[in-house]
Amino acid sequence: MSHKKFLLDYTLQLADDALIIGHRISEWCGHGPVLEQDIALTNTALDHLGRARSLYQYAAGQFNNLPAEEKKNIFTSVSLQQMVQAGDSINEDDLAYLRDGWDFRNVLLLEQPNIDWAYTVARSFFYDAFNYFFFSQLKLSKDESLSAVAEKSLKEVTYHLRWSSEWVVRLGDGTEESHKRIQHAVNELWAYTGEMFTMNETDTIMLQQGIGANLGEIKPLWMERVKAVFEDATINIPDGLWMQQGGKEGRHSEHLGYILAELQFMQRAYPGMEW
Amino acid sequence: MSNTNKNEWPLWEVFIRSKAGLDHKHAGSLHAADAEMAIENARDVYTRRMEGVSIWVVESKFIHASDPGEAESLYDPANDKIYRHPTFYNLPDEVKYM
Numbered sequence: 001m002s003h004k005k006f007l008l009d010y011t012l013q014l015a016d017d018a019l020i021i022g023h024r025i026s027e028w029c030g031h032g033p034v035l036e037q038d039i040a041l042t043n044t045a046l047d048h049l050g051r052a053r054s055l056y057q058y059a060a061g062q063f064n065n066l067p068a069e070e071k072k073n074i075f076t077s078v079s080l081q082q083m084v085q086a087g088d089s090i091n092e093d094d095l096a097y098l099r100d101g102w103d104f105r106n107v108l109l110l111e112q113p114n115i116d117w118a119y120t121v122a123r124s125f126f127y128d129a130f131n132y133f134f135f136s137q138l139k140l141s142k143d144e145s146l147s148a149v150a151e152k153s154l155k156e157v158t159y160h161l162r163w164s165s166e167w168v169v170r171l172g173d174g175t176e177e178s179h180k181r182i183q184h185a186v187n188e189l190w191a192y193t194g195e196m197f198t199m200n201e202t203d204t205i206m207l208q209q210g211i212g213a214n215l216g217e218i219k220p221l222w223m224e225r226v227k228a229v230f231e232d233a234t235i236n237i238p239d240g241l242w243m244q245q246g247g248k249e250g251r252h253s254e255h256l257g258y259i260l261a262e263l264q265f266m267q268r269a270y271p272g273m274e275w
Numbered sequence: 276m277s278n279t280n281k282n283e284w285p286l287w288e289v290f291i292r293s294k295a296g297l298d299h300k301h302a303g304s305l306h307a308a309d310a311e312m313a314i315e316n317a318r319d320v321y322t323r324r325m326e327g328v329s330i331w332v333v334e335s336k337f338i339h340a341s342d343p344g345e346a347e348s349l350y351d352p353a354n355d356k357i358y359r360h361p362t363f364y365n366l367p368d369e370v371k372y373m
Contacts, residue, residue, distance in 0.1 A: 034284070036305050036316035043319050163315060170308065 003209070005070065007143070008062045009105070009202040010212055012095070013248060014146075015055035016106035019096055020256070021127060022048030023263055027114055040163065044124075047156040051149060056092035058145045064089040075103050079271075097267035101256050108247040109192035111255045118171055118181035122189050125164035125229070130196045131157040133221045137213035146211065165229045172233025179234065186230075187238050194243025197222075285334055287313040291321055292329035297372065299331050307332075 026045035032038025063071065071084045079098040083090055110127060114120045135157055138150035171182035197219040199207070206212025230237055246252065266273060284306040290299035302321045307313035313332040321327065341349060353359070 034306060036307065036320055039323075040316065040319040043323060159318075166311060166315075170312075 003205070004062065004066060005074070006202050006205045007211065008059055008066070008074070010206045011055055011059040011062065011146070013105040013202065014149075015052050015059055015095070016104045017110055017127075018048045018052035018055060019263075020104070020106040020259060021110040021124075022046075022052055023259055024110065024112075024114060025120070025124070028120065033117060041120075044160055044163070047153075047160065051153050051156075052096070053092055054149050054152075056095045058149075060089075060091050060095055063095075075099055077103060079268075093267065097264045101252055101260055102250040104247075104252065104256060104260075105250060106247050106256075107192070107195045108244055108253055109189065109195065111247070111253060111259060112189060112192060113255055115185070116181060118178070118185040119189065121164055121167040121171060122182060122185040124160065125168050126189060126193050126226070127196070128157060128161040128164045129222050129225045129229075130218065132161045132225075133218040134213050134215075137218065141212070142210040168229050168235070169233040172230070172235040182233070183235055186235055190238040190240055191242060191244045195245040195247060198243075198245055198248065200248050284308050285336070287317075287332045288335050288338060289313075289317040289321055290331040290333075291317070291327040293326055294328055299329065302326075304335060 022045050025041050025048065028038065028041045029045070030038065032041055063074070066074075068084075068087075072081075075081065075084075077098055077100040080090065080094060083094065109123060112119070112123055131153070135150040135154040139147055139154060141147040141150065168182060171178040173179070197215045199215050203212055203215060207214055227237065285308075286304055287307050287310075288304050289302045291302040292299045302317070305313065305316050305320055307316050310332060314330050317330045317332055322330070
């Protein structure tokens with residue numbers, strides 16, 4: 001695998017994380033518990049989708065510049081294979097709407113269903129805290145495009161983390177019922193947090209090249225932040241040390257299939273449609 | 276507390292400064308559990324299209340308003356006091372927001 005392929009892979013990991021969490025959060029649109037929080041979540045979803053777009057555009061450009069021979073072995077989806085065979089270039093939409101589940105590289109945490117407000121808040125909090133430290137590092141990337149995305153994202157993520165941290169405290173330190181629910185959500189989602197810090201081959205090579213972030217350095221910072229917020233929220237950190245993983249290698253839970261079925265339906269059924 | 280619902284969140288009035296140097300103007304109202312949430316809600320509801328650079332919120336119950344029934348006695352007397360308006364000054368075009 002060439003170095004270019006690793007940069008493409010890395011870009012797609014970040015883009016898929018952004019698209020999948022953005023889609024999950026956007027499912028709250030029109031269903032928020034109060035109007036103001038409905039708008040807050042929709043704003044956040046758009047931040048994530050905006051980041052996904054920038055990254056997919058960058059990834060599509062990288063893909064189009066690969067040698068024809070290398071393009072054949074990157075995506076398995078039939079639609080993209082056909083485009084490669086025909087010599088067509090691809091764009092951001094093709095990456096979001098035409099790849100199959102096993103081509104997606106998002107971590108499993110982000111495809112977990114909303115279930116209730118507490119699950120949604122806990123999932124966002126775990127990811128926002130990670131993102132905050134991650135983009136602080138990625139800002140220093142030698143890759144100018146990733147560095148620019150990181151700089152813009154950091155402002156958004158700082159707000160996301162503020163929002164989700166406050167809600168964790170509000171629920172944890174709230175009523176008996178809200179405390180029970182957020183603690184339950186934290187317990188259930190805990191096993192999905194470890195994958196954010198696993199360094200796969202792509203992460204390792206990108207770190208060596210000064211392009212990617214050092215996830216090992218982020219982990220203790222993340223843990224410190226989580227502990228501080230949980231202390232305010234009177235939430236216990238779960239004991240479990242065993243962590244789920246697979247998303248970054250394309251092995252997903254059944255939830256991703258349902259997300260893609262909804263997300264990709266229009267482009268799959270009516271190829272190339274616009275509105 | 277099983278009967279928690281949005282009606283228990285107090286109402287807040289939101290004031291937005293659209294850019295540095297201008298006054299905060301009343302933008303509207305919203306529900307929030309506390310001041311922090313009120314500012315965040317105001318940010319999301321009222322500044323999404325770059326309408327603001329600063330937000331004030333105040334719980335609606337702390338606003339004391341004049342009585343519309345007293346409007347005549349309060350405001351009409353100013354009606355015929357044109358000498359209170361500095362209309363004889365020429366305002367240079369460069370002076371904005373007066």
